Amino acid sequence: MNIIKETIIVDTNILIDASIAGVLKEFVKLDNLLISDLVKETEINSKTGDIVEIEKIKVISSTSEQIYKMNMVTTSEPNLTAEDAINFILAKDNNLVLPTDNKRLRKYAIRNDVKIIGPLKILDLMLENRIITKKKYSQSLIKLHNSNNRLPDEEIIKRIEESYLQK
Amino acid sequence: MGIGENLKRYRLINELSLAEVGKRLSISPTAVAKYEKEIIIPDSKRLIEFSKMYKIPVYNLIKSYMMPTMKLDTFRKKSRLVGKKLEVLQSIIQIDVSKYIEVLQLSGIKPNYKLEKIECNSIEDAENVAYNFRKKYLSPLLPIQNLTNILENLGIYLISIRNQNGMFNGFDGISEKIGDIPFIVSLDIEDGARQRFTIAHELGHLLISVKGNQEESICHRFAGALLLPKEAMINEFGSKRHHINFTELEIIKNEYGVSNQAIIYRLRDLKIINESTYRNLCMLINKQITKSNQQIFPKEITHQYERIVLKLQSQEIISAKKAAEYLEITIDEYYQRNNNS
Numbered sequence: 001m002n003i004i005k006e007t008i009i010v011d012t013n014i015l016i017d018a019s020i021a022g023v024l025k026e027f028v029k030l031d032n033l034l035i036s037d038l039v040k041e042t043e044i045n046s047k048t049g050d051i052v053e054i055e056k057i058k059v060i061s062s063t064s065e066q067i068y069k070m071n072m073v074t075t076s077e078p079n080l081t082a083e084d085a086i087n088f089i090l091a092k093d094n095n096l097v098l099p100t101d102n103k104r105l106r107k108y109a110i111r112n113d114v115k116i117i118g119p120l121k122i123l124d125l126m127l128e129n130r131i132i133t134k135k136k137y138s139q140s141l142i143k144l145h146n147s148n149n150r151l152p153d154e155e156i157i158k159r160i161e162e163s164y165l166q167k
Numbered sequence: 168m169g170i171g172e173n174l175k176r177y178r179l180i181n182e183l184s185l186a187e188v189g190k191r192l193s194i195s196p197t198a199v200a201k202y203e204k205e206i207i208i209p210d211s212k213r214l215i216e217f218s219k220m221y222k223i224p225v226y227n228l229i230k231s232y233m234m235p236t237m238k239l240d241t242f243r244k245k246s247r248l249v250g251k252k253l254e255v256l257q258s259i260i261q262i263d264v265s266k267y268i269e270v271l272q273l274s275g276i277k278p279n280y281k282l283e284k285i286e287c288n289s290i291e292d293a294e295n296v297a298y299n300f301r302k303k304y305l306s307p308l309l310p311i312q313n314l315t316n317i318l319e320n321l322g323i324y325l326i327s328i329r330n331q332n333g334m335f336n337g338f339d340g341i342s343e344k345i346g347d348i349p350f351i352v353s354l355d356i357e358d359g360a361r362q363r364f365t366i367a368h369e370l371g372h373l374l375i376s377v378k379g380n381q382e383e384s385i386c387h388r389f390a391g392a393l394l395l396p397k398e399a400m401i402n403e404f405g406s407k408r409h410h411i412n413f414t415e416l417e418i419i420k421n422e423y424g425v426s427n428q429a430i431i432y433r434l435r436d437l438k439i440i441n442e443s444t445y446r447n448l449c450m451l452i453n454k455q456i457t458k459s460n461q462q463i464f465p466k467e468i469t470h471q472y473e474r475i476v477l478k479l480q481s482q483e484i485i486s487a488k489k490a491a492e493y494l495e496i497t498i499d500e501y502y503q504r505n506n507n508s
Contacts, residue, residue: 012498013488041215042224047499062211067229071170075231078269081488082226102486150487 003125006115007032009087009096010057012043017119019049020147021140026131027122028053034060034096036086043083062086066093079104088114101151120155138163170214171205172258173228177221178203179255180331192216226492232265235345248337256328256335260352263326264345267472270493271324271348273484274475278347280322284376290436293385296375297392308399310423314363315467318370324348325366325469327355342369349373359466360426366467367393391433394425404439411440411448413455417462424464427452477505 010033018027027033035044035057044054062070066089073085080088084105091098097115099122100106109116127137138160145156178188178199185196185203192199192213201207202217209217218225237260248256271278285296301307304317311317315325328335339361340353351369356362370393371386403419404411411434416427423430431452435445473494480490491501 016499016502037211037215038225038229041218042226043497043499045497045499047503064208064210067170067210067214068208070229071231074229075233078233079273079485079489081486081492082230083488083492084486085229102488103483104486 002030002032003122003129003131004032004097004117006095006097007034008099008117008122009060009091009094010035011083011087011099012039012048013101014099014119014122015044015049015054017144017149017151020149021123021144023123023126023132023136023140024049024053026126026136028056029131033057034090034094036090037061038086039083060090060094062090066090077104077108080108088112091115119151120159124159134163169205169231170208170228171203173230174209174217175203176255176258177217177223177228179251180334181221182332182334183220188220191220224497230492232262232269234261235265235268237261237264237343237345248335252334255331256338259328260326260341263328263352264350266493267324267326267350268345268348270472270475270479274479276475278322280344280347280349282321282374285374287375287377287385288379290381290385290388293371293375293388294392294397296371297389298396300374300393301396308396308402310399311363311394312424313467314366314394314424315469318351318366319469319471322349323370323373324350324471326350326352326472327469328352329355340365340369342372344373355466357466358426358463360420360424360429360464362466363394363424363464364390364426364429388436391429391436395423395430395433397437399423400433400437400439404434406439408434408440409444411444413451416448416452420464421462426464427455 018024070085189196367390371389431448
């Protein structure tokens with residue numbers, strides 16, 4: 001099951017968000033997810049989310065040329081992290097979609113013709129594609145809201161209200 | 168600084184030869200050298216192998232910083248810190264300084280260091296510089312409770328370098344102004360008395376200009392005079408002493424945060440004790456050290472860099488991931504520490 005045509009390159013935050021929202025199991029069932037071996041090696045552990053579930057995501061490696069380009073991005077864009085640079089280059093070279101809520105990465109990606117998607121949009125699409133139920137969707141939003149999450153509160157509240165109105 | 172230099176730095180920190188690394192990765196030493204010279208760039212699989220061997224996050228090998236041009240000319244080093252170890256230390260200092268500058272630039276903090284260099288031609292001049300510094304910014308006689316805080320309030324940035332498996336033993340500290348921003352870099356040691364003396368000594372390098380080759384001894388005198396002011400020492404010990412009890416030294420050490428050795432050195436400089444008493448006290452201190460019953464004065468810890476990074480993140484100038492990267496922790500550690508996600 002897919003929610004968008006393109007493949008998504010997942011980052012640590014999206015996995016943490018999915019885990020907090022209680023939809024990690026459903027999220028990793030999507031066919032078109034990839035995770036960089038570098039990100040997996042460095043960031044992913046039991047605190048990120050259920051490792052057994054995360055293990056289901058297909059792993060993508062980077063070539064020497066991509067590593068070189070990642071290194072260049074970390075120098076030219078000090079606002080971006082090494083993980084941002086890794087995922088950006090993989091997304092650009094493989095026409096992948098970059099999930100991010102980071103304003104700077106978002107701007108940089110758009111400027112360089114890389115498609116992006118917000119974490120809340122992913123949740124919306126999971127509902128639209130009936131990967132999660134309406135009830136689970138509302139519960140996920142409440143969990144994100146209660147977790148003092150860095151995701152925009154206004155956006156979460158708006159969705160919670162809408163989901164109740166639709167009931 | 169690119170991937171090759173990162174690879175070389177971590178190999179040297181791990182004290183491995185090209186051959187040893189080659190053997191562990193089943194490649195030739197020449198191939199390892201080619202990676203370090205960036206004739207070959209590793210792919211992600213090879214990079215992960217390197218990171219596992221060097222026991223570091225793989226990001227540390229990918230990440231590059233715009234390195235500041237540093238003169239590194241006030242290196243307080245002993246002869247044993249030379250060659251490769253010195254090279255590694257210099258590159259670590261440059262990375263930490265460049266990260267700090269990057270963070271300061273992002274935060275929009277403008278340098279507010281206004282102290283002018285003062286010319287010193289003699290040891291006595293150093294005594295005056297310390298006296299005037301205390302008069303202007305501190306109490307003239309009281310012990311300095313937290314030197315780090317005082318210097319940070321004056322616009323000096325302090326960096327503490329981790330001693331990688333004792334690799335940098337022999338390095339005490341360094342100070343340098345990069346553009347308008349003064350930095351004092353010292354080794355992260357448990358002995359706070361020694362650490363404070365090094366910081367005071369490096370402050371001397373920032374404040375004092377010396378013609379000739381007396382700079383080290385002048386800065387040493389400045390540090391002693393700053394931490395142990397003349398009047399205070401006379402009040403504490405009297406103007407002449409022939410014998411001092413070890414417990415008395417320990418009390419002053421804990422009050423002023425200066426080592427016993429530095430105290431008796433200072434007392435000799437001030438002629439409160441003579442050469443013979445100084446030598447007897449040196450023997451007494453050494454004897455007590457071997458009994459290992461000396462109390463260690465707690466080290467000072469700077470939180471300024473961490474505070475700026477946390478502020479940048481809370482103001483959404485940088486992402487949480489970037490903050491974690493600046494603090495050299497993983498993103499989940501960052502969330503845990505700051506109690507949110």
